[in-house]
Amino acid sequence: MGQIAGLRPVAALDQDAGTSMGARGMLELRGLTRRFGATVAVDHVDLAVPPGQMVGIIGRSGAGKSTLLRMINRLQEPSDGRILSGGRDVTALQGRALRGWRRDCAMVFQQFNLVQRLDVLTNVLIGRIAWQRGWRAAMVLVGARFTAEERAMALAALDRFGLADTALQRAETLSGGQQQRVALCRALLQEPRLVLADEPIASLDPRNAQLVMDALRDVNRKDGLTVLVNLHHLDTAREYCDRIVAMQAGKIVFDGTSAALTPERVRAVYGISEQEFAAEAEARLRAAEPAPAPLAVA
Amino acid sequence: METEGSLAFWMYRLDSWAWLLFETANMAALATLMGAGAALLLAFPAARNLGAGRVVNPAVRRLLEAMRTVPEIVFALIFVWAFGVGPLAGVLAIALHTAGACGKLFAESIENTGLGAWAGVRSAGGSWMQACRFAILPQVAPSLLSYALLRFEINLRSASVIGFVGAGGIGEELYKVISFNYYEEISAILLLIILAVCAIDLLSERLRHRVIGAMQ
Ligand SMILES: Nc1ncnc2c1ncn2[C@@H]1O[C@H](COP(=O)(O)OP(=O)(O)O)[C@@H](O)[C@H]1O
Ligand SMILES: [Mg+2]
DSSP states (O other), X not given: OOOOOSOOOXXXXXXXXXXXXXXXXXXXXXXXXXXXXXXXXXXXXXXXXXXXXXXXXXXXXXSSHHHHHHHHTTSSOOSEEEEEETTEEGGGOOHHHHHHHHHHXXXXXXXXXXXXTSBHHHHHHGGGGXXXXXXXXXXXXXXXXXXXXXXXXXXXXXXXXXXXXXXXXXXXXXXXXXXXXXXXXXXXHTOOSEEEEESTTTTSOHHHHHXXXXXXXXXXXXXXXXXXXXXXXXXXHHHHOXXXXXXXXXXXXXXXXXXXXXXXXXXXXXXXXXXXXXXXXXXXXXXXXXXXXXXXXX | OOOTXXXXXXXXXXXXXXXXXXXXXXXXXXXXXXXXXXXXXXXXXXXXXXXXXXXXXXXXXXXXXXXXXXXXXXHHHHHHHHHOSSHHHHHHHHHHHHHHHHHHHHHXXXXXXXSHHHHHHXXXXXXXXXXXXXXXXXXXXXXXXXXXXXXXXXXXXXXXXXXXXXXXXXXXXXXXXXXXXXXXXXXXXXXXHHHHHHHHHHHHHHHHHHHHHHHO
């Protein structure tokens, strides 16, 4: 697990989305803003992420990292600004097109968000539900009847992360590290282009954290998926990510390679040392997470 | 033949009463099935935490309220007038009331479920219905089943009296013997109803505990 030297070769950066986007496309945020009453959780964020990049997003408690990722998946509606992907205005999508977008950008959550009382295999197969249409969708809705190919796909994904044995167990019987890898399998079954991971290792012990981060890197390198991952350990971000984006009070205050994020830079950006930063993040994560807001009907 | 005062004399029409009791139990079972089925469909839009919309959510909640506020006997009178005398009217009346009562309980059960899995399914591109089916239903199924079985016990009692207005079951017979002041028959039928209700209560209670035990 050596340090990544620099940015991997990526498609040419073009600020004018909509003209030269390839089939896989670049993710672009323009002036993305989200307000909660008086608080501005995300404040005019501009960000372009070329395909295949692994981006670490860091920041102190309440910096707006979660809100940013949730807006990209449209779990949370932006107050202002636009999200563009491959020339498409994601912010304008509704109904089936919106669900198609969500399928394209899989989310991984800090609390795994599996269906605890369902078996592992079905949890993974949930990644397929946005692919089904008409009669097949009805069969799945009524009887959870997925096809043999889909089940084989799910088993292959579980096998890839050493979880094939647990396929028929209930999700609630698995350890946190296993559940997070199941969640990643579910994400992979979506056949996404983008993986958005919101503090995926914050609830895990160091060994499981490493397994999950390795899995994310594997997905990024072998499957070529773009990965955006919120992290609270700067060391983890430096070790795994091509590029680090630091947020503070809803704004991006640093954007560069991991090598460029030196301890001096951290102090300049956050006004505290790396150790203080890590301790603060640790303390916050032990406190309860805010309850997710209800979602509108898509 | 049997002498007056013997058990056989008292229960001289046991065969037809037993059949009526069986019909009553069937009415209760069918009404519970229909009512709980409707409640299951209505509980998701009625739950406050699933974002069913500012029009749909209150509308469904009011509908459920109306269904459980109107007494079964009133529904039964309406259905007897509409469909004629017979068990169909009784079944529909009890089913409607059950949908309202169970719908409220089911919705409360849903509201007490965590939304983690819901966000997981929605973030994967699942539709609202798919999220209900995959994220919520598996988590609430045991408590919903338990509520439905409890409702079956209640409905058995309702089905026994709903015949008073001509809506089928043993109640019709009871009403008849009461109006003719046939005291032996009244006591015999009441005893049979009490026995049947007790027996089914016991069975249902066992079943409920087994269902909850097996699903946890
Ligand atoms: N659903 C919400 N309702 C109200 N305020 C919220 C909500 N979600 C986040 N916030 C606020 O927005 C800010 C950013 O939160 P968040 O995106 O969770 O930050 P981070 O993930 O970086 O800790 C915080 O001040 C938080 O209190
Ligand atoms: Mg967060």
